[in-house]
Amino acid sequence: MFQVGDKIVYPLHGAGVIEAIEEKEILGKKQRYYIIHMSLGNVQIMIPAAKIDDMGLRHIVDPDTMEDVLLLFNDDPSSASGSWNQRFRMNLDKMKTGDIYKTTEVIRDLTQISKEKALGTGEKKLLDNAKQILISELVLVKGIEEEQATRLLNEAAHC
Structure with missing residues (x-):
């Protein structure tokens, strides 16, 4: 409870x-x-x-866990095999779990794909939603404003 x-x-x-x-x-x-x-x-x-x-x-996660989460952006992205709609469903399923690590993987992987080719509308929305979810948690974990959390995420994700 x-x-x-x-x-x-x-x-x-x-x-x-x-x-x-x-x-x-x-x-x-x-x-x-x-x-x-x-x-x-x-x-x-x-x-x-x-x-x-x-x-x-x-x-929400503790500050140490959040630091570990931000380091996940330095890992290699997951393989982007399959069609965009398979990838979309897989990423959406990851986000539905509520697991912060899986949400971060979605951001990392879709950001990498977007550097190589344009994302479709659905994947763009999914990426934006995943970023907003992580930013909202950063705000509460670190006690910072949304703009600071956005900057921190963009730096960590190399956006």
Whole structure:
């Protein structure tokens, strides 16, 4: 269970802080909801407490783990075999796990491919989304502004 004030990551959406846990009646059904303020944009989302495990929410990583994650950009990219849609599905599946290392691999691999040839619209959006997710977690882990986190990511990823 998560508590108010916990910093969490919601796969495919990014990092945020749990502001409240409230009971609400929606469509005639009372449920407990986590009210989460996302670190990027001025967005607040509600997630049913009963579905937390299914959604893959996790606590943000510690600063040492984040340093290890940023070093992953120095590793060789994964092989880009297969068609773009196979690659897209594989990368989307990686991101759905919520694993910060897998999200970083997606950024690293798609950034490398984009240096060799233009990415399709779907892969461009996936790359942008993966970057935003990592930036949102960097903001909370390091206690920095979005612009600083973006710069840090771009330096690490050699963008």
